[in-house]
Amino acid sequence: MPELVSMAQQFTGLPMGDLIGGPLIAAASANNQMAATQTKFIMDTCFQKEGSDDDATYKPVMIKMLLTQGVINPSSDPGGDPTITTVDTTFDLPLMTIIPMNSLAVDNVDISFDMEVKSSFSDERSEESATSTAAQASLEAKVGWGPFSATVRGSISHDSSSSSSYNSHYQKSNSAQYSVKVHAGQLPLPDGVGVVLDALTKSIQPTIMPTENGGS
Amino acid sequence: MNELSCPACGKKILFDPQLLLKGQSFSCSGCRSVISLANEDKKQVESALHKFNQLQGNN
Numbered sequence: 001m002p003e004l005v006s007m008a009q010q011f012t013g014l015p016m017g018d019l020i021g022g023p024l025i026a027a028a029s030a031n032n033q034m035a036a037t038q039t040k041f042i043m044d045t046c047f048q049k050e051g052s053d054d055d056a057t058y059k060p061v062m063i064k065m066l067l068t069q070g071v072i073n074p075s076s077d078p079g080g081d082p083t084i085t086t087v088d089t090t091f092d093l094p095l096m097t098i099i100p101m102n103s104l105a106v107d108n109v110d111i112s113f114d115m116e117v118k119s120s121f122s123d124e125r126s127e128e129s130a131t132s133t134a135a136q137a138s139l140e141a142k143v144g145w146g147p148f149s150a151t152v153r154g155s156i157s158h159d160s161s162s163s164s165s166y167n168s169h170y171q172k173s174n175s176a177q178y179s180v181k182v183h184a185g186q187l188p189l190p191d192g193v194g195v196v197l198d199a200l201t202k203s204i205q206p207t208i209m210p211t212e213n214g215g216s
Numbered sequence: 217m218n219e220l221s222c223p224a225c226g227k228k229i230l231f232d233p234q235l236l237l238k239g240q241s242f243s244c245s246g247c248r249s250v251i252s253l254a255n256e257d258k259k260q261v262e263s264a265l266h267k268f269n270q271l272q273g274n275n
């Protein structure tokens with residue numbers, strides 16, 4: 001009779017390194033690709049390359065913004081109410097600050113590995129035996145004297161039947177399921193990008209020119 | 217929401233780039249100055265945002 005398969009044996013030899021490491025490496029590679037495409041986008045769209053490749057400088061692309069400020073105008077009449085007017089000015093803003101920059105990356109990798117080993121063995125045996133015996137006998141004898149006569153009739157019948165059947169059924173099945181869930185989400189901006197954005201944003205601050213007497 | 221420092225008072229102004237592109241203005245909580253995108257650069261911003269959204273969609 002075949003033995004049931006050993007569960008431990010089924011799990012040994014599984015390429016666990018590939019099963020777990022494979023999706024992780026793929027996720028890291030996807031992250032790398034996403035970072036590279038974002039960097040390319042920033043450099044191509046938000047900066048203007050100047051000079052040759054060896055000695056290139058990148059100037060941020062600036063866009064024009066409108067700034068509307070309320071200005072209080074004192075009344076020309078003594079004791080009159082001041083009036084508020086709005087003044088429109090323009091200022092340049094680095095395009096990069098307008099882009100909803102983020103770090104799109106694979107932030108979660110779920111590897112679930114279900115292996116189901118099913119082993120079943122079934123053995124069916126059935127044996128049928130039927131024996132029937134029918135015996136029939138009839139005997140008639142007649143014995144006489146004088147003219148000698150003798151009659152012997154006889155009949156014997158015998159019937160015997162036997163049948164047997166044997167069924168053996170062996171069943172074994174293996175199934176394995178491997179599922180990998182990868183989720184891409186937003187990560188905080190890398191510090192370096194934050195520093196660049198901060199520097200660019202500060203570049204729009206109005207610069208106070210020194211006064212004639214040397215103060216500022 | 218993105219943010220930039222108010223050119224007038226330095227406080228943070230929060231803004232939505234898509235709404236800014238549509239013409240909405242955003243005000244500074246410090247000095248009530250209002251910022252908006254100048255018409256002349258709308259095309260450039262639109263193109264950059266479009267490219268950026270495509271980039272996000274592809275990943």
Ligand SMILES: [Zn+2]
Nearest residue numbers: 222225244247
């Ligand atoms: Zn302000």
